[in-house]
Each structure stands twice: as structure tokens, then as C-alpha cells.
Amino acid sequence: MCGIVGLFLKDKALEPKLGEMLTAMLITMTDRGPDSAGIAIYGGERAGRTKIVVQSDTPDLAFAGLDAKIGEVVGGRVTMSVKSTHAILDLPTGTTAKVRAALAGFEGAIRLMSRGDSLEIYKEVGLPRDVAARFDLAQMSGTHGIGHTRMATESAVTTMGAHPFNTGDDQCLVHNGSLSNHNSLRRKLRRDGIHIETENDTEVAAAYLTWQMQNGLTLGDALERSLDDLDGFFTFVVGTKDGFGVVRDPIACKPAVMAETDQYVAFGSEYRALVDLPGIENAHVWEPEPATVYFWSHSQAPTRTEKAA
């Protein structure tokens, strides 16, 4: 069991409250996943700038003077804000790969949580309520976001085993379910040069999507292909710069409920997660069909395959 929540805002007036609404939804899903929690939130995109979120178990050591060190690496202005074990680094566009390579040489075992122009991922071990408080998630604004509460089945309860997983620039994945062919798929992907850090099954699914997209598929097509190549149970929610997508395996025993109003599209593993959203009484509420890829996007009307992804 795990819990997934997602919120895609159509009404800009709600953007300052995105963090607050998502946090409440996340905490409601604690019963489904008390081991660790994470949130991916999209917003704050600025021309000429991009960002990464990094994590360290020893933040005092790792983040001391990190902005200056990275400024030297990229030869440009870098700003940093530290939130508990995470630091958000604001970088000049196009420098992410260089920074990522340099991080390995720094002290404090710095790990990349997310990269992208608008994406920020925060995740840690602990109850969703505590994780949310640690990063002050309720205060965050944004256009859309997804969250996950984990009940671990396939690998250890660690920060790196927590969801969301970053699959590419401004892309991330959360998963409810378990994959049964992740070991063989991990070996195959590693042979193809894909970096996979843990023994976690969802990281393999994330790496699989990254690999398919490196080979030229869109995110929508990569998700379609995952229905053939991934064996096991899954409800996936993927975040993109413009919105989010949902796909369930053909058996679809992992729950999923969607709600749509003029103001938002929301996803919850259970209806309970949606009950405090504004206007939920009159929302269109339904379950996504099995083996069907859905996308909601700010850039276009809802469609099966994401143009921009």
C-alpha cells in the first residue's frame, strides 16, 4: 500500500494555496504510507534560470558555502536556500549537468533530489505530517504538484527510496504498487548506462521512463510502452512542467480517484484525500480506466498523449 495525491490548478487564484491543499491531502493519506513522504511542486520558473534541489544527511557540513563553490563551477551567479536537509540552488540555465558532475566531489554526500526550471522535490523518512512541517510545504505556492506517502514493500525505508523520483528535467514519478521484474530490468538498464542508485522498484520504473525518453520517446509514449515492459502492480502519477499524467496497470487493483472542477483536477488514492478541496461536493469524480494514459496540461486541452513531454 502507498498513498498518492496530485493537484493541478486551473484557477490561478488558488496558486498561493497549492502547498497548503496538497499538504492536507498528503497527511490524510498517512494510513496508506507512514514510512516516508515526499512532494514534487511546480512553480517559480524564471527566464534564464533553472534549479536543482539537493539533499544531505549532514546539511550543516554539506551546505556551508555550497552556493559559492557551485558559483565557481558554473562561472555565474548561484543562490541557495536551505530547508532542513534540502537545499534549493538557483542556477543559470544550462549548467545543471556541470553542477551535477561537480557535486560528487564535494563533502557531505550530496544527493540530487530534482532538476528543472520549475520542479522542486522534497522527500524524507518519517510521517507525512512531520516531513511536511520540516520543509514548510504548506507555505509553498505553485501551479501543480504531486505527493506520495510510502509503505515500503520492495526495499529499505530511506530518503532515496522515498518518492517522488526525478526522471528528467522537470519530470517526476510516484508509484503505488510493486513491480516484480525490477531486478532484471535494472540489470538491463544499467548495461545501457542508466544510473540507478538503490534496490527500489520504483526507481527502476523512473529509470525506465528516462531511458525511453533518451531514446526519443515522449513521456506519453514511454508510459504506453511501460504497460508492456513493466510486470507487476502500479498506479503511476507523473509530473511534467505543464501538468501531470496518470496510468494504471491493466489489472488496476491499486486504487485511484480523480476529481475535476472549473478550478482544478485532483488525484487521490482514495476519495478521503479529496474531501476538503473547494467545491468537491459538485466535482466530477471518477476512476481512471486501466491501461489508459491520461494527461492534464496547462499548455493544451486534456489529451491522451502529452505534446510537450
Place this chain on the structure above:
Amino acid sequence: MQTVDLQETGLRALNKMLHAQSETTNQTAWEILNPKGAHAIACGLNAPIEVTVKGSTGYYCAGMNQHATVNIHGSAGPGTAENMMSGTVVIEGDASQYAGATGHGGLLVIKGNASSRCGISMKGIDIVVHGNIGHMSAFMAQSGNLVVCGDAGDALGDSCYEARLFVRGTVKSLGADCERKKMRPEHLEILQDLLTRAGSDAKPEEFTRYGSARNLYTFDVDNASAY
């Protein structure tokens, strides 16, 4: 009428109150406010009382029901009326997966659509769905009647035994060992009775009956791939 606000009373206290009602109770009408998708509301009832839930429910609402009537004025989560023994459960909205699973008796009415695995392993319950049902419905269904006024999804009635399946619309695909059957007068009679009790004005003649081809009952090596 006893009115209980679930947000104030709490789930265990509510269910305890409902369980305390005996066959001879005079508190026969209950209304539950603010269900907010909570799990296991009005589970395990065992008295001829009528409970109306004003809103949508989570997992296992009205599970194991005996004698009671439970009305859900909203949509219902997974496993609603699971293993019902008798009584009536009416869902005004949609039902999530495995509604009425393993039910032994009573009547489950879903006025909207039902999701996957509706009536899985049903053992005597009657289920009437006004809308459509999802895939793998009536899987291993043993007895009872499943009536679908709309369409059925993939693999209807896979490996079913003696349950009767009636579908008015289309069936996306039939499961292993499920076949179309002839509608006889006694079936029309059963169907008319169920439709009337479920408040549907559909005509029995508009339905097609499906059931077990009885080829998978006993082991036959030629069927090995179908087991």
C-alpha cells in the same frame, strides 16, 4: 430518526451504536452525516434497521451486512457490501472496485456505474447496476444474480460457476468458460423482480443472459491453459 455526525462521534463509536441495535430495537432509522470517505462505515450490522449515509464512503461500507438497509447518498469506495449476508444496500452514485464481492445474500443496488471486479466470487447475492460495470466482474461467481443495465467491461464472468449474469448493453469480452445463454421464461421472471426491486424501468426482454459453459468444472488436460 437518530442522526450521527461522524466527524464528531468517530467511526468506532458509531459502529458500536449500530451494532448494539437488536432485532427488536425501536431506533430503526439512522442518518450519518459527514462520512468524508471514511472506511468501514456501518460494517457488520445485524438488525433490521435503515441507515442512510449522507455523502461518499471509503472502503468496505456496509460489509458483512445482515438484515439492515444501508443507503449511500454519494459514491462508495472499494469493497462496498463485501460479503453481505442479507438486507439491502443502495448506492446512489458510483461504486469502486469489487462491490458485493463474495456476497452470500441480500440485494445490492448501484444507481451509477460499478468499477472492476463487481460481484467477484459472489455466492448468492443479487446485484443490480443501473450503469456500466468494469473488467473482471463476476470472476468465479458461484451463485446469485448480477444485472447490468449498461455495458460490461473485459472478461465478464471468467471461471464462473452457477451465477446468472444479465447485461442489457454490450460486453467488451467474455472471460474463460463464460458464454451467452438462452433467456427462458423463468429468467425473465427473476429479472423483472430484481429490476422492480432495484427501481429500474428497464425491460427484461432487452437483456442477454450469460453464464458458465461448465467446461472448467473438473480438470481436463485439454483445458490446462485456461485454468
